[in-house]
Each structure stands twice: as structure tokens, then as C-alpha cells.
Amino acid sequence: xxxxxxxxxxxxxxxxxxxxxxxxxxxxxxxxxxxxxxxxxxxxxxxxxxxxxxxxxxxxxxxxxxxxxxxxxxxxxxxxxxxxxxxxxxxxxxxxxxxxxxxxxxxxxxxxxxxxxxxxxxxxxxxxxxxxxxxxxxxxxxxxxxxxxxxxxxxxxxxxxxxxxxxxxxxxxxxxxxxxxxxxxxxxxxxxxxxxxxxxxxxxxxxxxxxxxxxxxxxxxxxxxxxxxxxxxxxxxxxxxxxxxxxxxxxxxxxxxxxxxxxxxxxxxxxxxxxxxxxxxxxxxxxxxxxxxxxxxxxxxxxxxxxxxxxxxxxxxxxxxxxxxxxxxxxxxxxxxxxxxx
Amino acid sequence: xxxxxxxxxxxxxxxxxxxxxxxxxxxxxxxxxxxxxxxxxxxxxxxxxxxxxxxxxxxxxxxxxxxxxxxxxxxxxxxxxxxxxxxxxxxxxxxxxxxxxxxxxxxxxxxxxxxxxxxxxxxxxxxxxxxxxxxxxxxxxxxxxxxxxxxxxxxxxx
Numbered sequence: 488x489x490x491x492x493x494x495x496x497x498x499x500x501x502x503x504x505x506x507x508x509x510x511x512x513x514x515x516x517x518x519x520x521x522x523x524x525x526x527x528x529x530x531x532x533x534x535x536x537x538x539x540x541x542x543x544x545x546x547x548x549x550x551x552x553x554x555x556x557x558x559x560x561x562x563x564x565x566x567x568x569x570x571x572x573x574x575x576x577x578x579x580x581x582x583x584x585x586x587x588x589x590x591x592x593x594x595x596x597x598x599x600x601x602x603x604x605x606x607x608x609x610x611x612x613x614x615x616x617x618x619x620x621x622x623x624x625x626x627x628x629x630x631x632x633x634x635x636x637x638x639x640x641x642x643x644x645x646x647x648x649x650x651x652x653x654x655x656x657x658x659x660x661x662x663x664x665x666x667x668x669x670x671x672x673x674x675x676x677x678x679x680x681x682x683x684x685x686x687x688x689x690x691x692x693x694x695x696x697x698x699x700x701x702x703x704x705x706x707x708x709x710x711x712x713x714x715x716x717x718x719x720x721x722x723x724x725x726x727x728x729x730x731x732x733x734x735x736x737x738x739x740x741x742x743x744x745x746x747x748x749x750x751x752x753x754x755x756x757x758x759x760x761x762x763x764x765x766x767x768x769x770x771x772x773x774x775x776x777x778x779x780x781x782x783x784x785x786x787x788x789x790x791x792x793x794x795x796x797x798x799x800x801x802x803x804x805x806x807x808x809x810x811x812x813x814x815x816x817x818x819x820x821x822x823x824x825x826x827x828x829x
Numbered sequence: 830x831x832x833x834x835x836x837x838x839x840x841x842x843x844x845x846x847x848x849x850x851x852x853x854x855x856x857x858x859x860x861x862x863x864x865x866x867x868x869x870x871x872x873x874x875x876x877x878x879x880x881x882x883x884x885x886x887x888x889x890x891x892x893x894x895x896x897x898x899x900x901x902x903x904x905x906x907x908x909x910x911x912x913x914x915x916x917x918x919x920x921x922x923x924x925x926x927x928x929x930x931x932x933x934x935x936x937x938x939x940x941x942x943x944x945x946x947x948x949x950x951x952x953x954x955x956x957x958x959x960x961x962x963x964x965x966x967x968x969x970x971x972x973x974x975x976x977x978x979x980x981x982x983x984x985x986x987x
Contacts, residue, residue, distance in 0.1 A: 523858065524852060531862075794842070794849040
């Protein structure tokens with residue numbers, strides 16, 4: 488019992504380390520890539536190729552003075568909000584398998600923290616807490632711009648959760664095919680073999696799902712809660728130093744988590760050529776494929792940011808309610824028919 | 830939002846993403862890594878002033894103060910003195926005993942080099958003019974006669 492808990496704690500520590508390093512270097516990757524998209528170099532002063540830039544940023548954020556502006560009434564909520572935003576993606580990552588299982592001497596090592604039978608539901612439930620972080624932060628800032636950002640977050644994130652949820656339902660439905668019963672466990676979703684037409688059919692859902700994820704993560708072109716030119720950073724306006732850095736961490740970590748979720752449900756997670764489950768090299772290669780796929784999706788995030796201008800607020804909601812929502816319903820209906828026929 | 834709008838919007842987004850991807854893959858960064866790499870300038874770039882000498886080491890400046898008269902902001906101060914015939918500083922009768930340029934006033938118009946009869950005062954290529962003390966922005970004759978080597982190259986197209 489104690490041993491199990493210690494193993495889980497070690498796993499959590501390692502995962503946290505990987506995720507936080509991943510966050511730091513995701514900011515580096517984004518700045519470098521955006522630089523190249525803009526035909527400039529990006530950060531290149533700190534260390535070789537600017538590789539130490541995230542560390543310099545972290546040190547700067549940590550040593551900044553922590554100021555709580557005087558007009559803030561509810562200090563507890565004000566300080567709680569960035570924490571909420573930051574920890575929710577970390578919690579959500581617990582159910583995502585990052586490599587195939589490994590069996591040595593009869594002991595099986597799992598490369599996930601928990602195999603919950605409602606893993607997808609768990610992720611949806613936990614990540615929607617990130618919206619609370621933003622809303623509470625905007626509200627407790629006691630600032631017009633902060634509150635406007637929070638209001639936008641409220642309607643944007645909740646609206647886009649609908650098509651996201653329906654697409655997830657379709658994927659859970661599709662896991663019935665060739666299996667007899669559906670599953671919500673991410674471990675099983677990866678391990679279940681899919682016929683080639685199902686891969687294609689699920690890939691169609693990837694594009695609308697990716698769009699909802701852009702909106703859920705407040706990423707450009709849906710970064711309306713923090714529009715620089717109208718709301719001067721919206722809910723982040725009264726936050727500085729480490730508190731601001733925590734909002735940033737939350738944003739980038741949720742990007743990583745949603746990429747990992749998309750990789751898991753659409754692209755087979757750690758699956759890839761030459762991966763033999765149950766062996767050492769299988770684990771390493773599987774993890775490599777997983778990371779590669781996540782980076783590929785993160786690249787699309789950055790690519791979209793470099794290409795598409797921010798859309799207007801009415802367009803954002805109209806696109807969700809008039810296009811994404813009906814389309815995802817149609818998609819779910821067709822998937823249901825496919826499951827019934829197959 | 831009609832179907833046509835939707836298709837068109839998707840087409841435009843695809844097109845814009847194509848443009849950015851093409852830029853990423855094909856175009857090298859335009860950045861000049863300035864302190865490491867010299868900046869490319871045109872030959873007539875007007876930077877920090879320099880006082881020139883003849884090849885034999887004589888100062889070109891004859892202390893006529895035409896530059897002082899031409900300066901629109903009064904940034905130049907010239908105090909002329911008679912040359913010692915035994916040991917002349919300049920080939921003329923007089924030379925500049927004191928020659929100061931106040932860079933805080935200078936607008937780098939180049940009127941001084943146009944006014945100069947002996948082409949003694951010229952605007953060089955050095956543009957790294959920031960200083961910590963105001964007094965360092967007043968260039969005396971010593972500083973003007975010994976200008977630092979500027980971190981620039983002439984543009985290949987110039």
C-alpha cells in the first residue's frame with residue numbers, strides 16, 4: 488500500500504517536472520517560431536540559440552515584487568484565481584497515458600498516474616475549472632477591463648464546451664466499433680484497434696475539435712478575454728510578477744494538455760511505427776512518438792496564431808452556435824448510425 | 830452565416846496559413862544581429878562629427894568659424910588662435926584652439942561640413958552616441974580628432 492503511494496508520488500513528481508519544463512520550452516518554441524513566421528530571429532541572447540531564455544524569464548518573474556493593488560477588496564480570491572488556472576491542466580494530465588505499459592519480473596509499470604474509467608469526463612470536468620480561474624481573477628481585480636475579460640471568458644468557454652462535449656461523445660461512441668462496448672478510459676481508447684475508415688472519420692472531427700480547443704484555451708484567434716487592444720490584457724490586467732506568470736503557465740499548460748488529449752483520442756497516443764508494447768525500447772519509442780505528436784499539434788497552435796487575426800465577439804459566438812454546434816450534432820448522429828451498423 | 834460564407838472563410842484561412850507556412854520555410858530572418866554584426870549604411874550617412882587632418886598630420890581646420898555661423902542650433906563653438914610660425918598646427922594663419930560640438934543640440938543636418946572651406950569638419954559614420962553623463966556629449970577637439978572606429982559597413986547596393 489505504502490509502496491503504491493510512493494510510486495504514484497514519484498510518478499506525479501516526474502510528470503510535474505516534465506510538464507513544467509515542457510511549459511517553459513513551449514514559450515521558447517512559440518517565441519522562436521513566431522519570430523521565424525515574422526521573418527525575424529526570436530530570442531537568441533540568453534545562452535546558445537536563446538535556449539536559456541525561459542530560465543531567465545522564470546528568474547525574473549520569481550524575483551519581481553508581489554504587489555496586490557490597493558483597490559482589490561477580496562484578496563483571497565484575487566490570489567486564488569491564478570492558482571486555479573495553473574493547477575487544473577496539471578491535474579487533468581493524470582489520466583493521459585504517455586507510454587505503453589512495461590512489465591519487468593511480473594511487475595507492470597504504468598505510464599499514467601490513474602486509469603479512471605471516466606477519464607475523458609474527468610478531463611472535461613477538471614479543465615472547465617480553468618474558466619473559474621479566469622472569471623474569478625477578472626472579477627476580483629475590481630477593474631472594468633478585468634471584468635469585461637471575465638464576462639467574455641464566461642460565455643466563450645461555456646459556449647465552446649458544448650461542441651467539444653458533443654464531439655467527445657462521438658469519440659466515445661466510436662470506441663464501440665469492433666469492441667462491443669464503449670469506453671471512456673483513455674488507456675483503453677488508445678489500445679483498442681481501429682479500422683482505417685474509423686481513423687479517417689475521427690480525423691474529420693479533429694478540425695472542429697481543434698477549433699473548440701483554441702477557444703477553450705483562449706488562444707488566438709479566440710483570445711478575446713485578453714485582447715490587448717480593446718481590453719489591455721483583460722483579466723490579467725491587475726496581475727504582476729509570479730501571479731501573472733501563473734496565468735501564463737495555466738494558459739500554456741492547458742495548451743499542452745489539450746494537445747495531449749487530442750493526440751490520445753485522435754492520433755493514437757503513444758502508438759506509432761516500431762513501438763513494441765511491454766519492452767524498454769517500446770516505452771522510450773512510444774513516449775517519443777507521443778511527444779512528437781504533441782509538439783506537432785502545438786506547432787499548429789502557433790501556426791494558427793501567426794496566421795489568423797482575432798475575430799469579433801459576435802462572430803465568435805455566431806460561429807459556435809450556428810456552425811460548430813449543429814455540425815457536431817450531425818457528426819454525432821452519423822457516428823451513432825455507424826456504430827449501429829458496424 | 831451562409832454555407833458560402835463558411836466555405837469562403839475556410840478558404841481564406843487556409844490561404845493565410847499557407848502564406849505563413851511558406852514564409853517560415855523559405856524566408857531567412859531579416860534580422861541584423863547588431864552589436865555582433867555591423868550595420869549596413871549608405872556612404873552619405875551622417876553620424877558623429879570628426880575633425881580631419883592632412884596627410885602630413887596638419888589639422889585641416891583653420892579656425893574660420895564658418896561652421897559655427899552655419900550651425901542652425903548653435904551646437905558648435907570655435908575659438909581661433911594665431912598659428913605659431915615655427916610650429917604651426919594648421920597650414921593657414923590661424924587654427925582652432927578650442928573646437929567643441931554639443932551633441933545634445935546637434936541635429937546632424939550637415940550644414941557645418943557644407944560650410945567648411947577646408948573640409949575639416951565632416952559627419953562620420955558612427956551612430957553609437959549614448960553616454961551616461963551629459964558632459965560626455967560635448968565633444969572637444971581631442972575627441973573630434975580621434976574618432977572611434979564605427980561598427981558599420983557600407984551597403985552593397987550603395
